[in-house]
Amino acid sequence: MIERLRIARMGHRGDGVADGAEGPLYVPYALPGELVEAEPVQGHPDRRHLLRVEEPSAERVAPICPHFGVCGGCAVQHWIEPRYREWKRGLVIRALASERIEAPVDGLVDAHGEGRRRAVFHARRGAHDVIEVGFAALRAHRIVDIDRCPVLAPSLRDAIRVAWAVAETLKLEQKPLDIQVTATEGGLDVDVRGSGPLSPERMRALAQVAERGGLARLTRHGELVAQHASPSLRMGSAAVVLPPAGFLQATALGEETLARLVIEHAGQAKRAADLFAGVGPFALRLAERMRVMAADSDAKAVAALNAAAKTPGLKPVETQVRDLFRRPFVPAELKAFDLALFDPPRQGAQAQARELAGSSLPLVMAVSCNPATFARDARLLIDGGYRLERVTPVDQFRYSAHVEVVGKFVR
Numbered sequence: 001m002i003e004r005l006r007i008a009r010m011g012h013r014g015d016g017v018a019d020g021a022e023g024p025l026y027v028p029y030a031l032p033g034e035l036v037e038a039e040p041v042q043g044h045p046d047r048r049h050l051l052r053v054e055e056p057s058a059e060r061v062a063p064i065c066p067h068f069g070v071c072g073g074c075a076v077q078h079w080i081e082p083r084y085r086e087w088k089r090g091l092v093i094r095a096l097a098s099e100r101i102e103a104p105v106d107g108l109v110d111a112h113g114e115g116r117r118r119a120v121f122h123a124r125r126g127a128h129d130v131i132e133v134g135f136a137a138l139r140a141h142r143i144v145d146i147d148r149c150p151v152l153a154p155s156l157r158d159a160i161r162v163a164w165a166v167a168e169t170l171k172l173e174q175k176p177l178d179i180q181v182t183a184t185e186g187g188l189d190v191d192v193r194g195s196g197p198l199s200p201e202r203m204r205a206l207a208q209v210a211e212r213g214g215l216a217r218l219t220r221h222g223e224l225v226a227q228h229a230s231p232s233l234r235m236g237s238a239a240v241v242l243p244p245a246g247f248l249q250a251t252a253l254g255e256e257t258l259a260r261l262v263i264e265h266a267g268q269a270k271r272a273a274d275l276f277a278g279v280g281p282f283a284l285r286l287a288e289r290m291r292v293m294a295a296d297s298d299a300k301a302v303a304a305l306n307a308a309a310k311t312p313g314l315k316p317v318e319t320q321v322r323d324l325f326r327r328p329f330v331p332a333e334l335k336a337f338d339l340a341l342f343d344p345p346r347q348g349a350q351a352q353a354r355e356l357a358g359s360s361l362p363l364v365m366a367v368s369c370n371p372a373t374f375a376r377d378a379r380l381l382i383d384g385g386y387r388l389e390r391v392t393p394v395d396q397f398r399y400s401a402h403v404e405v406v407g408k409f410v411r
Contacts, residue, residue: 001039001040002037002038002039002051003037003038003039003040003048004035004036004037004054005018005020005025005027005030005035005036005037005038005048006018006033006034006035007027007030007031007032007033007034007035007036008032009032010031010032010076010079010087011024011026012091012094012401013026013075013401014028014075014076014400014401015027015028015030015075016028016029016030016031016032016034016036018030018048020046022045023046024046025038025046025047025048026046026047026048027047027048027049027050028049028050028075028138029050029069029075029078030050030053031056031057031059031060031078031079032057032059033055033057033059034053034054034055034056034057034060035053035054035055036050036051036052036053036054037050037051037052037054038050038051039051047139059079059080059083060078060079060080061078061079061080062078063077063078064077064150065077065149065150065151067134067135067144067146067149070137070138070144071134071135071136071137071138071144071146072135072136072137072138072139072140072144073135073149073151073400074151074399074400075399075400075401076399076400076401077399084399085107085108085110085395088108088393088395088403089105089107089108089393091371091393091401091403092105092371092374092391092393092403092405093105094371095371095372095374095375096371096375096378096391098372098375099375099376099378099379100379101375101378101379101382101388103388103389103390103391103407104389104390104391105391105392105393106390106391106392106393108393108394108395108403109257109392109393109394109395110395110398111251111253111254111256111257111258111394111395111396111404112151112251112253112254112395112396112398113153113251113252113253113254113396114153114154114155114251114252114253115150115151115152115153115154115156115251116151116152116153116156116250116251116396116397117153117155117156117182117183117248117250117251117252118156118180118181118182118183118248118250119149119152119156119159119180119181120178120179120180120181121133121134121135121159121160121163121178121179121180121181122134122135122136122143122176122177122178122179123143123163123164123166123167123176123177123179124143124175124176124177126143131164131167131168132144132145133145133146133160133163133164133167133179134146134160135149143176146160147160148160151398151399153183153251153252155183156181156183156188158188158213159181159183159188161213162179162181162188162190162209162213162215163179163181165209165212165213166179166190166192166206166209167179169202169205169206169208169209170192170195170198170202170206175194175196176194177192177193177194177195178192178193178194179191179192179193180192180193180245182231182242182248184216184230184231184232184233184242185230185232185233185234185239186216186217186228186229186230186231186232187214187215187216187228187229187231188213188214188215188216189215189216189217189231189242189244190210190215190217190218190219191218191219191220191221191222191244191245192206192218192219192220192221193220193221193245195220195221198220203220203225206218206220206225206226207225207226210225210226210227210228211226211228214228215228216228216229216230216231217229217231217244219244219245222243222244222245222300224244233248235255235259235279235280235281235284235285235308236259236284236285236287236288237284237288237311237313237314238280238284238287238308238309238311238314239308239311240279240280240284240304240305240307240308241304241307241308242279242304243279243298243300243301243303243304244300246278246279246298246300246301246304247278247279247298247301248279249281249396250396250397251396253396254394254396254404255281257394257396258281258282258367258394258404258406259281259282259285261392261394261406262282262285262286262341262365262367262406263285263286263289265363265365265390265406265408266286266289266290266339266363266365267363269290269338269339269363270290270291270338271290271291271292271293271336271337271338271339272286272290272291272292272293272337272338272339272340272341273292273293273294273295273329273334273337273339273340273341274286274292274293274294274295274341274343275295275296275324275328275329275340275341275342275343275344275349275352276295276296276324276342276343276344276345276349277294277295277296277301277302277305277319277343278296278298278301278305278343279301279304279305279308280294280304280305280308280309280317282341282343282367283305283309283317284305284308284309284311284314284317286341287309287314287315287316287317288313288314288315289315290315290338291315291316291317291318292315292316292317292318293317293318293319293320293336293337294309294317294318294319294320295319295320295321295322295324295329296320296321296322296324297321297322297323297324297325298321299321302319302320302321305317305319306319324342324344324349324351324352325349325351325352326351328349328351328352328354328355329352329355329356330355330358331355331358331359331360334355334356334359334360334361335359335360337361338361338362338363339361339362339363339364339365340356340359340361340363340364340365341364341365341366341367342356342364342365342366342367343366343367343368344368344373345369346369346370346373347370347373348368348370348373348374348376348377349366349373349377350373350376350377350380353366353377353378353380353381354380354384356380356381356384357380357381357383357384357385357386358384360411361411362410362411363408363409363410363411364381364386364409364410365406365407365408365409366378366381366405366406366407366409367404367405367406367407368404368405368407369402369403369404369405371393371403371405374405374407378407378409381409382409385411386409386410386411387409387410387411388407388408388409389408389409389410390407390408391405391406391407391408392405392406392407393405394406
C-alpha cells in the first residue's frame with residue numbers, strides 16, 4: 001500500500017518523521033516539509049520505505065556518495081549543512097531537556113577532519129555464489145557492495161581492496177566475515193572476525209595478503225597472522241601500539257578535539273583519575289601536565305597505555321584493570337584526585353556517576369558518544385550537587401546521527 005506523507009520533522013536517528021493517525025512514522029532519507037510517497041516496512045508498523053519525493057525541500061542537496069540511500073552508513077548526506085548542524089546540536093539539547101537539565105550548549109564542533117580512520121567491512125557469499133564486500137544496508141542484514149567511501153580518510157584508501165583480498169582468500173561460506181581496518185602510522189592494521197578455525201594453509205595465504213598489501217599487522221580474532229610494522233599512533237608526545245581491534249576514536253581530529261577540551265577544562269589540576277581510559281587518548285595528554293591514574297576493564301588496552309606511559313617527559317601514570325560497571329571508584333578512593341574524567345561506552349556510566357556524585361571532587365568531566373546516557377549520568381551528578389557548567393557537542397561522524405559530548409561539572 002502506497003501512502004502520501006508530509007514530513008513534519010527530523011528524528012533522532014536521521015529519519016524524516018510524519019505524524020500518522022496512530023503515532024509517528026519514520027521515513028529514512030526524507031526531510032522536514034517534504035511530501036513523499038512511501039510504503040510500509042514489513043514487521044515494523046511505524047517505519048516506511050521512501051519511494052518518491054513528490055515535493056522536495058529547498059534544503060535538499062545532492063549526496064556526495066553514489067551508495068547513499070542504499071548503504072546504511074550515512075543518514076543525512078542530503079541536507080544542507082547549516083540545518084544538519086542545527087539538528088545535530090539539537091540532539092544534545094533535547095537529551096538534556098529530557099532529564100530537566102538546563103546548561104549552556106556550545107555550537108557543534110566539526111571534527112571530521114580528513115575522515116574516519118577506522119572501518120568495519122562485512123563480507124559474505126551472496127546470490128549466485130558471488131562474494132559481496134561492503135557495509136550493511138540500512139537496518140538490514142544485506143551487504144551493499146561498495147567500491148569507495150568518501151567519509152573515509154585518505155589513509156584508508158586501500159582498505160576496501162584489502163578487505164576484498166581477505167574475503168577472497170578465505171573462500172567464504174555462508175557465514176559473514178567482519179574485517180576491521182584501522183589506519184596507523186605503520187600502515188593498515190587489520191583484524192578478521194567470523195572465519196572460525198583456519199588451516200595452516202589458509203593462515204599462510206592470509207599472511208601473503210598482509211605482505212602483498214603492505215599491512216602493518218594482520219590478526220584473526222586478535223591472534224597474530226603477520227606483522228611487518230608497528231601499528232602505532234601518536235597521542236600527544238607518546239606513541240601507542242594499538243591492541244588488535246582495539247577501540248579508537250573515529251577520526252584523528254575527533255580525538256584531538258575531545259582531548260583539547262578535556263585539557264582546557266582541567267585547568268591547574270595536579271592529579272587526575274581517567275576512568276574508562278582505553279589506550280590513553282586523554283591520560284597520555286594529561287600526563288604531560290599532571291599525575292594520572294587510568295583505569296579500564298580492557299586488559300590489552302591498559303597494557304598498551306602502560307607501555308606508552310613510559311615515554312620520557314610524562315608525569316607518572318598509574319594504571320588499573322578494573323570493571324567500572326561492577327566496581328566503580330568510590331568517594332573514599334576519589335579523595336586523592338583533583339578531577340575525574342569518565343568516557344564510557346554507549347551505555348553510559350551510571351554506577352560510576354553515582355559514586356562521583358557522592359564525592360567531594362571539585363571537577364568532573366564527562367565524555368560521551370551517546371547524548372541520552374550522558375544526560376542520565378549528568379542528572380546523577382547534578383542531583384549530587386554538581387553544576388553542569390559547559391556542554392560541547394563534537395561531530396566526528398559526519399552525515400550520521402552520532403554525536404560526541406563533552407561536559408564540565410563543578411562544585
